[in-house]
Amino acid sequence: MKILGPTRFHRLNEAGGLVYLFTGFFLILCLISYHPEDPSWNSVTGATHAHNLTGLAGSYIADLCFQLLGLSAFSLPLLLWLLAWKWIRSRAIQAAGVKVFGAVVLFLSISTALSIRPLWRPWNGAFSAGGVIGILIADSLLSKLNVLGTVLFSGICLILSLYLISRFSMAAFMAIAARWLAGPLSFVARFYDWLCARFASWRERRHEERTTLAQERAEQRAAQEPPIPVMPEPVYSHPAEEPEPPPVHYDIPIHELEYQPPPPASSRPPRPVAAALFRGSGRRIAARSTAP
Numbered sequence: 001m002k003i004l005g006p007t008r009f010h011r012l013n014e015a016g017g018l019v020y021l022f023t024g025f026f027l028i029l030c031l032i033s034y035h036p037e038d039p040s041w042n043s044v045t046g047a048t049h050a051h052n053l054t055g056l057a058g059s060y061i062a063d064l065c066f067q068l069l070g071l072s073a074f075s076l077p078l079l080l081w082l083l084a085w086k087w088i089r090s091r092a093i094q095a096a097g098v099k100v101f102g103a104v105v106l107f108l109s110i111s112t113a114l115s116i117r118p119l120w121r122p123w124n125g126a127f128s129a130g131g132v133i134g135i136l137i138a139d140s141l142l143s144k145l146n147v148l149g150t151v152l153f154s155g156i157c158l159i160l161s162l163y164l165i166s167r168f169s170m171a172a173f174m175a176i177a178a179r180w181l182a183g184p185l186s187f188v189a190r191f192y193d194w195l196c197a198r199f200a201s202w203r204e205r206r207h208e209e210r211t212t213l214a215q216e217r218a219e220q221r222a223a224q225e226p227p228i229p230v231m232p233e234p235v236y237s238h239p240a241e242e243p244e245p246p247p248v249h250y251d252i253p254i255h256e257l258e259y260q261p262p263p264p265a266s267s268r269p270p271r272p273v274a275a276a277l278f279r280g281s282g283r284r285i286a287a288r289s290t291a292p
Contacts, residue, residue, distance in 0.1 A: 004096045006087045017087035024080035027065075030058035031073060034066060036126035042067065070131030071122065072110035079103055079165070102164025109157035112137045116150055 006013035035051035036043075040063030052058040065073035086093055093099060111134030114120075120129050128135055141150040162168040 004083065004099065005093045006090045010090050013087045013090045017084040017089075020080050020084035020087060024077035024084065026054060026058075027061070027080065028074075028077040029053045030062040031065065031077075033058065034062040034123065034126075035059070036123050038063070040064075066123075066127045066131065068131050068133055069107055070111050070114055070127065070129050070134050072107050072114065072131070072134070075106060075110065082166075099165050102161045105157055106161035106165060108133065108137060109154050109161055110134075112141065112150070113154040113158065115139075116142070116147065116154070 006016065030052060033051070033053040038050040038052055038059035039056060040059055042063065050056050050059040052062060054061075065076065083093075111130040113130070113134075115128060115130030115134035115138035121127065122129060130138065138150065141153060145153060
């Protein structure tokens with residue numbers, strides 16, 4: 001018998017599958033009915049009756065799972081149900097060791113992702129969302145990779161764990177998502193086309209209403225205002241061009257010049273002015289020089 005794999009006996013495989021199936025149901029009931037005041041590994045109370053649906057055993061199991069793994073403990077029943085499906089159908093589990101390693105990586109990656117920012121503490125702060133293991137791993141990664149690096153590393157580990165424990169494929173996932181979303185997307189497309197058609201018809205109707213209203217207002221203004229008299233355009237008559245008068249030639253009278261004899265010359269010669277002025281200025285200079 002391989003690790004985690006079914007045997008060659010079909011009835012035994014069905015029995016083992018039922019065990020895994022009911023174990024998953026028991027574990028999910030323990031987790032969903034967890035109560036912080038129930039007796040557990042880290043708390044002691046005087047209550048003899050536990051609030052958990054599966055009793056004291058369920059309270060101890062739920063507290064242990066939540067304290068160690070946090071909310072990632074809810075993936076334990078899912079893995080048990082997948083294992084039960086394999087056993088009931090007597091299908092061999094290929095690479096069982098790889099599947100176990102992928103399951104461990106899945107638990108750790110979810111716990112680390114929930115502990116990056118431990119702001120949410122469910123059940124009134126009874127435990128951390130990522131558990132003790134998640135807090136330790138997250139603190140170690142944050143000190144070396146900071147927040148963004150820790151988020152990327154946790155996301156990569158989560159995707160790799162899905163590849164290891166299942167037949168997850170991105171192409172298959174996209175094909176399945178396309179088939180699932182075909183109906184809603186077609187409805188959204190039809191609704192969008194209908195909305196565009198309604199909007200276009202509303203705009204056209206609004207335009208027609210505005211045009212009609214503008215015409216009515218123009219007719220009302222035209223009926224209330226008196227008509228403006230139209231003045232005829234003035235007709236300008238150009239006078240007939242008169243013939244230019246003939247040029248008038250004036251006769252200039254021509255007279256002969258009369259001869260006038262020159263004036264008689266005087267017998268006294270003219271006195272030179274410059275010499276007289278020079279003699280007068282010489283006398284005044286001499287008189288000034290002789291004065292005491």
